[in-house]
Amino acid sequence: MTNQIVQGILLGGYYALIACGLSFMFSVMRIINLAHGSLAVLSAFALWLLASRFHIPPFLGLAIVLPLMAVIGWALQRFLLERSARGGALLPILTTFGLAIVIDNVLFEQFGADTRSLAPFIGNLSYDSWEWPGSLYVGKLAVIIFVAAVVLLGGLQLFLTRTGLGRSIRATSEDPDTAGLVGVDVRRANAIAAAIAMVTVGLAGAFLGMRATFDPYAGATQLLFAFEAAVIGGAGSLWGTLIGGIVLALAQTLGAKVHPQGFLIGGHVAFLIVLFIRLYTSGLGLRGLLRFSTGKVP
Amino acid sequence: MSAASPVIERGTAASRIAGCGVAIIILLLALAPQFLSAGAVDRMTALFIYVILAAMWNALAGFGGLVSVGQQVFFGLGAYFAIRLANAGLNPFVSLFVSAVIVGAVSWPISLFMLRLRNGEFAIGMWVIAALTHLLVNLDRLIQGETGTSLISLNVYDASTRRLTIYWLALASMTALLAVLFGLLRGSTGAAIRAIRDNEDAAASIGVRVTGTKRLLFVLAAFGIGVAGALWLATSITFQPKTYFSVQWTAYMIFIVLVGGIGTFEGAILGALIFFLIETWFGGTGVWYLIGLGATALIFSLLLPRGLWGTLEERFGWRLLSVGYRVRLPVNASDTTGGTASPAQVTTSREKA
Numbered sequence: 347m348t349n350q351i352v353q354g355i356l357l358g359g360y361y362a363l364i365a366c367g368l369s370f371m372f373s374v375m376r377i378i379n380l381a382h383g384s385l386a387v388l389s390a391f392a393l394w395l396l397a398s399r400f401h402i403p404p405f406l407g408l409a410i411v412l413p414l415m416a417v418i419g420w421a422l423q424r425f426l427l428e429r430s431a432r433g434g435a436l437l438p439i440l441t442t443f444g445l446a447i448v449i450d451n452v453l454f455e456q457f458g459a460d461t462r463s464l465a466p467f468i469g470n471l472s473y474d475s476w477e478w479p480g481s482l483y484v485g486k487l488a489v490i491i492f493v494a495a496v497v498l499l500g501g502l503q504l505f506l507t508r509t510g511l512g513r514s515i516r517a518t519s520e521d522p523d524t525a526g527l528v529g530v531d532v533r534r535a536n537a538i539a540a541a542i543a544m545v546t547v548g549l550a551g552a553f554l555g556m557r558a559t560f561d562p563y564a565g566a567t568q569l570l571f572a573f574e575a576a577v578i579g580g581a582g583s584l585w586g587t588l589i590g591g592i593v594l595a596l597a598q599t600l601g602a603k604v605h606p607q608g609f610l611i612g613g614h615v616a617f618l619i620v621l622f623i624r625l626y627t628s629g630l631g632l633r634g635l636l637r638f639s640t641g642k643v644p
Numbered sequence: 645m646s647a648a649s650p651v652i653e654r655g656t657a658a659s660r661i662a663g664c665g666v667a668i669i670i671l672l673l674a675l676a677p678q679f680l681s682a683g684a685v686d687r688m689t690a691l692f693i694y695v696i697l698a699a700m701w702n703a704l705a706g707f708g709g710l711v712s713v714g715q716q717v718f719f720g721l722g723a724y725f726a727i728r729l730a731n732a733g734l735n736p737f738v739s740l741f742v743s744a745v746i747v748g749a750v751s752w753p754i755s756l757f758m759l760r761l762r763n764g765e766f767a768i769g770m771w772v773i774a775a776l777t778h779l780l781v782n783l784d785r786l787i788q789g790e791t792g793t794s795l796i797s798l799n800v801y802d803a804s805t806r807r808l809t810i811y812w813l814a815l816a817s818m819t820a821l822l823a824v825l826f827g828l829l830r831g832s833t834g835a836a837i838r839a840i841r842d843n844e845d846a847a848a849s850i851g852v853r854v855t856g857t858k859r860l861l862f863v864l865a866a867f868g869i870g871v872a873g874a875l876w877l878a879t880s881i882t883f884q885p886k887t888y889f890s891v892q893w894t895a896y897m898i899f900i901v902l903v904g905g906i907g908t909f910e911g912a913i914l915g916a917l918i919f920f921l922i923e924t925w926f927g928g929t930g931v932w933y934l935i936g937l938g939a940t941a942l943i944f945s946l947l948l949p950r951g952l953w954g955t956l957e958e959r960f961g962w963r964l965l966s967v968g969y970r971v972r973l974p975v976n977a978s979d980t981t982g983g984t985a986s987p988a989q990v991t992t993s994r995e996k997a
Contacts, residue, residue, distance in 0.1 A: 378764030380713065426946065433949045435763045436711045440898055440945040443713060447895055447938030455931045566891060570775055573768050607783065614776035618757075621769070625760050 349482055354599040356484065358575075358592030359492030360557065364550035364568055365575035366499055366587045367543040372576075374519040374539040377427055377438045381446040382547060383569030388449055389415055389551030390464065390560050391457060397467040404464045404552060412548045419544025423537045446565060453562035464555035472556065491553045495591070498546060499584045505542075515539050567610075574617040580624065593620070670819055677808055685811050689879055691920045692814040693872045694900065696821055698912040698919075700868035701897035703825055706907035707834070708861040709841035711763070713894050714770025717777045718866040720888035721747045722873025724781050727795055727883050731786060736798045737809060740874035747870030748863050755862040759855060771891070778889035792884035795877055810878045817875065821868045826909060828864070837861060841907075892934075899937050902944045905951030914953050 368382050379385075389411055396407040422445075430441040465472035468487075475483045506512040517525040518535040526532045554560055554568065571594065579590025594613050601612015677685050697719070705711045725746045729739035754773060761769050782789050798806060828834055836857045839847035848854045877883055896919065904915020926933045948955060 372764070378768060380764075380768065426942075429946055430949075433945075436705065436709065437945050437949055439711045439713070439764050439767050440902060441942055443895070443898060444938045444940075444942030444945060448935055448942060451931050451934040451938060455935065566771075567775075569768070570772055574772065577765075605783075607779065611776065611779050614772055614779070617772060618776070622757065625757065 348480065350599050350603070351596065352478075352482055352484060353488065354596040355592050356488035356492045357595035357599075358588070359488075359495035360550070360553055361571055361575040361591030361594050362579075362588040363491065363495040363498060363546065363553060363591075365572040365579065365591055366495075366502065366584060367546035367550070368569075368572040369576040369579070369587055370502070370546070370584075371540060371543045374515055375423070375427065375431065375536055376435070377431060377442070378573075379422075379427075379543075380439060380442040380569065381422075381449060381565075382442075382572055383567065384446040384449040384453075384565030385415070385418070385544065386547050386551035386554060386568050387560055387562065387565045388453065389548040390555035391453055391462070391562075393464055393552055393555055394462050394467075397464065404467050404556060408549070408552055411552070412545050415544040415548030416541040419541040419547075420537045422544070423540035424533075427540065428533065428536065446569075450563050450565055457562060459561060461559040461561045462555070463559045464552070465557075468556055487557055491557065494549065494553070495588065498549065499588055502542070502546075503584050511535075511538065571613070574613060577624075578617060578620045580620075670815070673815055674812065677811055682804070682807060685807055686879060687920075687924070689807075689811050689814045689875070691916065692811075692818040693875050693879075694896070694916040694920055695913055696814075696818050696868055696872040696875075697893065697897050698900040698904065698916045699822055699825055699909075700865040700872070701894075702901045702904075702906060702909075702912040703829070703861055703868075704865040706901060706911075707829060707837045707841060708858055709844075710759075710858065710862065711767045712770040713767045713891065713898075714772070714774035715865070715869055715897060716889050716891055716893040717770070717774035718747050718751065718869040719873035719876070719893050720774070720778060720781065720885065721750060722870030723877035723883050723888045724784075724787070724885075725870075726874040726877050727793060728784075728786065730795055730797045736795055736878070737813065740813070740878055741871070743874045744867050744870035747873075748867035751863050751866030752859075754866075755859045759858050759862060774889060774891070778885055781885050781889070787883070787885060790884065790886050792882060792886075794882045798878065798881060806878075810875065813878075814875050817871050821871065822913075824864070825868075828860075829909065833857060833860065895937065895941075899941045901951070902941050902949075903951055905953030905955070905957070906949070908951070908953045908957060910957075911951050911953035915951065918952075 364383075364386060368379065371377060371379055371382075392411045392414070393404045393407045396402040396410065397404055402410070426441055426445065427438055430437040471487050471490075474486045476486060476489070477483055504512075506516055514525065514530040514535045515538065517528070517530050518532050518539075522532045525535070550568075550572075554564075575590040575594045576587055577590070578593050579586035579588070593616060597616030598609045598613040601608035601610070601615070604612070673688070676688065680688065697715075701712075701715055704715075722743055725743035726736070726739045729742055730736045734742065758766060758769055758773065781787055787793055801809070829837065836847065836852045839850075839852050840854050840857060844854055873888060876888075900915035900919045901912055902915070903918055904913070905911025922937075923933075926936065944951060950958065
């Protein structure tokens with residue numbers, strides 16, 4: 347049982363990683379990017395292509411894929427989101443949904459229906475484990491992912507609170523018009539925020555590929571995981587996302603224990619329970635389910 | 645000469661003609677199976693189902709401002725309950741409609757919950773509901789997981805009776821649902837719905853019952869999509885949870901409504917026709933067809949967010965099945981025909997009757 351809890355917590359690190367980009371973008375631009383999961387899968391496929399075709403190991407491949415994801419994020423904001431956000435709050439949902447369908451099916455067209463994994467390209471890291479006191483075996487990769495999530499969330503928090511660029515992104519998220527008045531380049535801040543979000547998505551995609559298998563249509567599931575973790579984590583801070591990820595993973599672990607097909611059900615049910623509690627305790631009509639306060643100074 | 649007062653009208657001459665045209669078209673469609681091949685009858689049934697799906701999604705998103713990417717949950721449930729009811733011994737054709745009523749009833753508690761979410765959160769929250777429902781339906785032993793099952797009891801009817809009955813049921817369902825929707829949107833509820841879409845807080849402040857109105861729309865859309873799911877089951881007989889709970893159905897609805905014209909009554913019908921033709925011509929190209937659908941939806945939402953009908957309507961002032969009001973300001977009293985004056989249209993705001 348302790349073993350499963352530890353595994354669950356470590357898996358929560360992955361969910362936090364994929365969720366933080368979603369809630370970050372929502373906080374800054376008030377847009378939920380429905381192509382979020384598909385872009386993570388895109389990154390996983392890019393790494394797979396580099397590894398299988400050009401023999402570039404995935405960790406090295408990140409040096410190519412992450413900058414590429416940043417460019418994609420920037421372009422996404424400049425050419426799609428900025429434009430569709432002008433048409434109201436509903437249009438970006440439709441735009442990003444269309445984008446998700448295009449990405450999924452282009453991946454399917456290119457790579458076929460086979461499930462892939464990056465595990466064969468990272469040597470023994472995929473199955474090596476450390477023995478912890480109490481005869482606990484924890485996978486090295488799971489620990490690396492968890493640590494990466496903590497570092498990324500901490501780094502993002504520091505970036506937002508301690509740097510000028512971070513401050514201008516925070517100002518934009520609070521009130522874009524006023525931020526513009528005091529000299530913040532809102533378009534630039536948004537584009538940079540989108541680029542950062544896509545880098546986190548790229549990293550999440552890499553870890554998805556290393557710890558499990560993926561196929562062209564895996565994006566939807568990842569999007570739901572990201573959304574659930576972000577909502578469970580709630581409106582606290584970026585660290586809330588980590589808690590959300592852990593709660594989601596533990597609920598899935600519990601679900602799998604109750605019923606062989608209960609893994610996903612456990613996660614969805616936990617999400618709905620948290621949603622229910624939040625709806626009936628807050629009573630604010632939930633303007634910002636996902637929104638974390640970026641203005642919080644530690 | 646007295647000051648010309650603006651003329652408020654509900655429709656144009658064109659819309660009165662269109663009303664008669666619709667009646668004639670429906671009559672012709674009802675007689676059509678006499679002249680159509682079996683395959684064509686099946687295709688027409690599919691078209692009617694697409695129109696239902698599109699009209700229901702449009703009612704929710706275009707008029708209610710509630711964009712959901714989880715509407716496949718009601719499509720799947722419509723089929724699932726029909727299987728369950730038929731298995732319990734109910735006549736398969738009757739169970740199609742009882743099933744939709746149950747779907748409507750199920751959507752009520754879901755609405756209590758989900759309608760408190762906004763925009764993207766509602767959209768993706770519905771997707772979670774759909775994913776969860778899919779998993780739960782898989783647990784039912786009758787369904788046998790992803791293997792699925794069939795509506796076996798429909799086999800007691802011979803193929804042509806079955807085909808014709810389903811055709812007429814689909815046509816009748818489509819007509820009835822469109823008529824209900826039209827009546828709803830044209831009445832005071834419709835005005836409330838559009839007021840909520842345009843500004844929820846402002847609508848609430850002038851006394852519109854925001855939650856009740858949204859819920860009505862949500863339940864109606866669930867019911868309609870439930871009918872569509874049950875009818876689809878009747879045409880295809882087999883029930884595989886994966887195909888019915890697929891997000892693809894929502895993708896189709898979004899494509900149809902975006903291309904046709906979101907928030908216009910005619911747009912959903914036009915979009916369904918276009919989708920039907922595209923599917924007929926390009927459906928065989930498989931994955932490129934899906935890429936094309938996604939890309940078209942993307943392009944329309946970026947460049948032509950009002951869709952084809954919305955654009956035509958704006959440009960030429962067309963009104964065929966008008967659910968709103970328009971105000972014509974006569975330029976001068978002698979020019980009563982208003983042929984040259986471009987009419988200022990007010991379709992969205994009106995005090996509650």
